[in-house]
Amino acid sequence: MASVLIAALTLVPVLALAWQAAQGSEGLWSHLARHVLPHALGQTLILMTGVGFLTAAIGTGIAWLVTAYDFPGRRSLEWALLLPLAVPTYIIAYAYLDMLHPLGPFQSAVRVVLGFDSPRDFRLPDIRSMTGAILLLGLVLYPYVYLPVRAMFMTQAANLVEVAHTLGTPRRHILWRVALPLARPAIAVGVSLALMETLNDIGASEFLGGRSLTISVYTTWVTRSDLAGAAQIALAMLVLVVALITLERWARRKQRYSVSAQRARSMARQPLKGTARWMALGLCLLPVLLGFVLPASHLAIEAWKRIQFAGLSARLVTEAGNTFTLSALATVAVLSCGLVVAYTARLFPQRGMQAVHRMASLGYAMPGTILALGILIAAGGFDRWIGGMAKGVLGLDPGLVLIGSGLALGYAYLARFLASSIGSVEAGLSRIPRSYDQSARTLGHGIGSTLRHIHLPLSRAALAAGGLLVFVDCMKELSATLLLRPLNFETLATHLYGEAARGTYEEAAIAALAIVVVGILPVILLARVGRGIQ
Amino acid sequence: MLANPAYTLELEHVSRYFDGRAVLSDISLAIPPGKITCLLGQSGCGKSTLLRIISGVDRPDPGGRIFLGGTEVAGPERFVEPENRRIGFMFQDYALFPHLTVADNLAFGLRHLSRQQRRERVMEVVERIGLTHLLDRYPHSLSGGEQQRVALARALAPQPAVLLMDEPFSNLDQGLRERVRRETVDTLRKTGTTAIMVTHDPQEALAVGDLIVLMRDGRIEQAGTPFQIYDQPCSAYAAEFMGPCNRLTGIWSRGRIETPIGTFLADLDLPDGALALACIRPQALSIGPDGQGISARIMAKTFTGESEQIDIMVHPLAQTLRMHSHVRIPMAIGEKVSLQLNGAQIHVFPDDPSGENHPAVQS
Numbered sequence: 001m002a003s004v005l006i007a008a009l010t011l012v013p014v015l016a017l018a019w020q021a022a023q024g025s026e027g028l029w030s031h032l033a034r035h036v037l038p039h040a041l042g043q044t045l046i047l048m049t050g051v052g053f054l055t056a057a058i059g060t061g062i063a064w065l066v067t068a069y070d071f072p073g074r075r076s077l078e079w080a081l082l083l084p085l086a087v088p089t090y091i092i093a094y095a096y097l098d099m100l101h102p103l104g105p106f107q108s109a110v111r112v113v114l115g116f117d118s119p120r121d122f123r124l125p126d127i128r129s130m131t132g133a134i135l136l137l138g139l140v141l142y143p144y145v146y147l148p149v150r151a152m153f154m155t156q157a158a159n160l161v162e163v164a165h166t167l168g169t170p171r172r173h174i175l176w177r178v179a180l181p182l183a184r185p186a187i188a189v190g191v192s193l194a195l196m197e198t199l200n201d202i203g204a205s206e207f208l209g210g211r212s213l214t215i216s217v218y219t220t221w222v223t224r225s226d227l228a229g230a231a232q233i234a235l236a237m238l239v240l241v242v243a244l245i246t247l248e249r250w251a252r253r254k255q256r257y258s259v260s261a262q263r264a265r266s267m268a269r270q271p272l273k274g275t276a277r278w279m280a281l282g283l284c285l286l287p288v289l290l291g292f293v294l295p296a297s298h299l300a301i302e303a304w305k306r307i308q309f310a311g312l313s314a315r316l317v318t319e320a321g322n323t324f325t326l327s328a329l330a331t332v333a334v335l336s337c338g339l340v341v342a343y344t345a346r347l348f349p350q351r352g353m354q355a356v357h358r359m360a361s362l363g364y365a366m367p368g369t370i371l372a373l374g375i376l377i378a379a380g381g382f383d384r385w386i387g388g389m390a391k392g393v394l395g396l397d398p399g400l401v402l403i404g405s406g407l408a409l410g411y412a413y414l415a416r417f418l419a420s421s422i423g424s425v426e427a428g429l430s431r432i433p434r435s436y437d438q439s440a441r442t443l444g445h446g447i448g449s450t451l452r453h454i455h456l457p458l459s460r461a462a463l464a465a466g467g468l469l470v471f472v473d474c475m476k477e478l479s480a481t482l483l484l485r486p487l488n489f490e491t492l493a494t495h496l497y498g499e500a501a502r503g504t505y506e507e508a509a510i511a512a513l514a515i516v517v518v519g520i521l522p523v524i525l526l527a528r529v530g531r532g533i534q
Numbered sequence: 535m536l537a538n539p540a541y542t543l544e545l546e547h548v549s550r551y552f553d554g555r556a557v558l559s560d561i562s563l564a565i566p567p568g569k570i571t572c573l574l575g576q577s578g579c580g581k582s583t584l585l586r587i588i589s590g591v592d593r594p595d596p597g598g599r600i601f602l603g604g605t606e607v608a609g610p611e612r613f614v615e616p617e618n619r620r621i622g623f624m625f626q627d628y629a630l631f632p633h634l635t636v637a638d639n640l641a642f643g644l645r646h647l648s649r650q651q652r653r654e655r656v657m658e659v660v661e662r663i664g665l666t667h668l669l670d671r672y673p674h675s676l677s678g679g680e681q682q683r684v685a686l687a688r689a690l691a692p693q694p695a696v697l698l699m700d701e702p703f704s705n706l707d708q709g710l711r712e713r714v715r716r717e718t719v720d721t722l723r724k725t726g727t728t729a730i731m732v733t734h735d736p737q738e739a740l741a742v743g744d745l746i747v748l749m750r751d752g753r754i755e756q757a758g759t760p761f762q763i764y765d766q767p768c769s770a771y772a773a774e775f776m777g778p779c780n781r782l783t784g785i786w787s788r789g790r791i792e793t794p795i796g797t798f799l800a801d802l803d804l805p806d807g808a809l810a811l812a813c814i815r816p817q818a819l820s821i822g823p824d825g826q827g828i829s830a831r832i833m834a835k836t837f838t839g840e841s842e843q844i845d846i847m848v849h850p851l852a853q854t855l856r857m858h859s860h861v862r863i864p865m866a867i868g869e870k871v872s873l874q875l876n877g878a879q880i881h882v883f884p885d886d887p888s889g890e891n892h893p894a895v896q897s
Contacts, residue, residue, distance in 0.1 A: 433627060433629060435625040435626075435627055435629035436629050436631060437591075438586075438589065438591045438616070438623055438625070438629070439623060439625065439629040439631075439688075440631075440642070441589075441590070441591060441615070441616040441617050442589050442590075442591075442616050442617070442619070442621050442622060442623040442643075442689075442694075442698075443617075443622075443642050443643030443688070443689075443692065444617045444618075444643050444645065444646065444692060445617055445642075445643075445645070446615065446617050449617075453642075454631060457633045458631075458632070458633055
């Protein structure tokens with residue numbers, strides 16, 4: 001029952017939001033409904049449609065190239081294509097803004113080449129636009145589609161493709177007639193994940209001048225101090241989230257049917273010849289270059305310049321320490337909760353695990369801003385209550401207990417990343433035969449002792465991998481951290497946000513680079529898992 | 535020293551429903567102390583569930599009770615967790631812990647002992663079962679037979695009141711299986727362990743069990759010694775499960791069944807003229823040159839090395855009869871022969887027209 005309790009934690013913010021939204025004054029809501037919501041909703045829908053199509057196109061196309069054809073560099077590319085995952089949306093936006101600034105390196109170089117003297121004479125189309133936002137988000141989010149689709153092609157397509165061949169389908173038709181229909185559920189899963197990230201994003205859209213729903217929630221609350229209004233927009237956004245979860249769930253169900261059909265075997269790759277192979281290489285290189293190499297090297301150069309110029313400020317070191325401590329503590333908490341849930345599920349297989357998974361995945365899909373808002377309402381209420389009690393009984397004001405101590409932020413991380421930690425722990429435990437549990441029990445070891453002596457040692461690798469994923473996710477997290485961090489508490493991500501929002505480009509490049517470098521770790525992990533499929 | 539005090543195990547009205555489906559219904563059974571009991575049945579008959587309930591990793595539905603050595607271990611008011619039951623469990627896949635050496639695996643169930651006692655007990659078990667040279671090895675480096683012995687030793691080390699074994703030999707290949715089975719039975723008998731073994735193989739049950747409990751759809755079909763079960767099956771199902779049978783439908787009349795190939799006495803309470811069923815073991819049939827018995831014709835011969843399987847057709851019967859011959863039969867397919875019968879291996883039951891008494895074909 002502890003597991004249901006843990007999972008129910010993710011529902012508290014939603015309930016708090018609903019409660020707060022119901023408190024809103026009529027007048028404000030009609031203002032929101034007339035002026036803010038339609039525009040923001042429209043913008044968000046355009047953004048999501050664009051990102052959806054772009055990630056689906058890049059992810060599927062490239063997955064097909066690397067599984068169906070052989071060309072120089074394919075092996076390295078297969079994992080290099082995952083690298084953009086290491087770049088959070090707000091960092092790629094930050095990097096490109098800096099690069100493509102009228103006075104930035106790219107435009108200056110173009111002007112030199114074309115012989116223009118000043119930015120006034122020649123300007124590229126501004127990256128601060130909806131098109132820019134779609135392009136940049138698509139460039140870092142396509143791996144969400146690439147991963148499941150490639151896995152699908154590698155494990156499923158072989159037999160069907162060979163059958164199609166023997167039935168006389170020419171190779172160039174196979175993509176359209178066999179592979180794509182087969183991959184549809186995988187594409188849907190990937191796109192829904194990418195869109196959840198799009199909804200979650202706060203930095204990129206803001207730096208790029210968009211007015212998405214997420215931004216509206218944030219500004220309605222922070223600038224207008226209208227908590228109820230923010231909660232109302234947030235609830236409207238939740239409708240989108242639920243739609244995405246439904247899409248993902250539906251697609252996964254379809255995928256399950258097809259997975260059971262065949263044995264895993266990858267298809268024979270067709271070697272490409274002549275210009276075709278260089279074209280394939282170029283096509284696959286493009287997203288890696290634009291989504292990772294270019295922004296990462298720009299950040300590296302800027303960071304290097306900054307360190308040369310001013311060294312590493314004590315402030316940044318403190319922030320790095322903050323980030324590390326916060327993420328490490330959160331990881332321990334999230335992983336322990338995941339372990340409790342997954343182990344309970346193993347002990348009592350039939351009791352309400354569906355509900356637990358559903359609740360946990362709601363937390364995962366909820367944009368950080370909404371989650372933070374809900375938690376803030378709940379925690380604020382709790383803090384006021386405690387404060388009132390303390391004043392009454394002890395005669396002193398403890399301040400904001402939950403928010404001030406960062407517990408509220410930890411709670412947000414827990415709600416958001418619980419699903420992923422349950423997933424990793426379950427993956428680890430599922431490899432341990434149930435007969436081990438029973439053997440240990442009949443040999444005189446209780447539930448706890450069995451966990452300590454059998455399950456923990458045997459799933460160490462899976463737990464470490466799961467912990468790494470959660471740690472990096474916590475470290476990259478911006479939207480909830482921004483709202484829930486204690487006063488004057490900065491992490492690398494919020495530092496970067498602050499500088500970018502102010503337009504002062506100082507140490508942000510160093511912070512961004514640090515986040516990207518640590519973010520590469522789980523990508524390496526993913527690449528190794530992916531190789532395991534082969 | 536390793537010899538176990540003999541415990542009795544009693545089950546009373548044990549049932550188990552999963553999603554409204556009865557996996558076990560109303561099982562009452564007394565397991566004799568110091569003996570080997572075989573739970574025999576097709577997959578899905580509930581035998582493994584029964585084992586899990588005895589071990590304590592699953593619970594009987596309310597109303598069922600289990601007594602171990604006279605003490606209630608599962609019942610309406612009392613439930614003893616598996617780790618406190620003193621029950622050993624040996625799995626089909628052996629479930630040796632891959633991160634522990636053989637020695638550590640053996641010591642795993644001995645944590646209530648001091649370090650010194652633990653080492654002594656491990657050595658004792660290891661010497662008895664002949665594993666001394668394997669102590670420092672890890673399970674993955676052992677052969678199938680060695681793994682099986684380690685699993686047996688590990689289950690026996692804490693001196694369990696009852697040892698439960700779930701298909702303990704099915705992971706071994708044919709040649710090894712018989713040897714390991716003999717060794718295992720030997721060890722169990724020497725230590726006087728009360729053991730319950732689950733199997734789907736009637737040969738194995740007949741070879742190993744002191745008591746055989748034949749299960750069917752969550753109920754006990756028949757319980758008895760191997761000879762009782764084989765020679766006096768209580769139903770056509772039991773007869774056919776324990777070995778191949780030729781089924782003949784006949785008519786009941788004054789204490790005997792009349793079939794096209796003869797009339798057989800039986801102890802059945804049926805009205806005259808009712809349909810009855812005769813199950814004839816292949817070894818009850820033999821053939822000779824034409825002219826000295828029931829006239830028959832050879833339809834097919836299959837040579838299996840040890841014996842020859844012969845299908846013969848007797849005039850009014852629609853289906854062929856099957857028999858085994860351990861001597862070479864000179865007659866060719868199509869030749870006429872005469873058929874003789876040995877009445878001791880013929881079992882008669884009331885007819886069941888639904889046909890649901892057929893066990894599924896055993897592999």
